[in-house]
Amino acid sequence: MAWTKLAVIGDVPKDSVIEVEHEGNLYAVCNADGEFRALSGVCPHDGGPLGQGTVSQGLVVCPWHMWEFDPSSGACPLDETLNVPVYPTKVEGDSVLVDLP
Numbered sequence: 001m002a003w004t005k006l007a008v009i010g011d012v013p014k015d016s017v018i019e020v021e022h023e024g025n026l027y028a029v030c031n032a033d034g035e036f037r038a039l040s041g042v043c044p045h046d047g048g049p050l051g052q053g054t055v056s057q058g059l060v061v062c063p064w065h066m067w068e069f070d071p072s073s074g075a076c077p078l079d080e081t082l083n084v085p086v087y088p089t090k091v092e093g094d095s096v097l098v099d100l101p
């Protein structure tokens with residue numbers, strides 16, 4: 001595990017999500033009501049780009065089929081068997097740091 005800077009806070013306005021590629025992996029870094037979170041950027045439903053989605057009512061919405069994921073737990077309210085990996089995230093200064101495996 002290593003804290004890695006994936007974004008600066010200005011990159012991720014409130015209630016938005018961005019796609020970040022790091023060492024060949026895709027991540028979705030979101031700001032849900034002021035809380036920065038990082039998830040896998042690959043939707044567990046069918047591989048959609050979660051980081052190209054939106055944030056609605058605190059949930060990350062995949063752009064392909066609009067399934068929603070809780071950015072704090074990775075849970076999918078539509079299908080409790082689906083879960084997207086989430087990673088510990090913190091802000092230091094203007095940096096969004098993510099504890100990557």
Ligand code: FES
Pocket residue numbers: 043044045046047048049062063064065066067
């Ligand atoms: S691929 Fe994300 S909802 Fe279908």
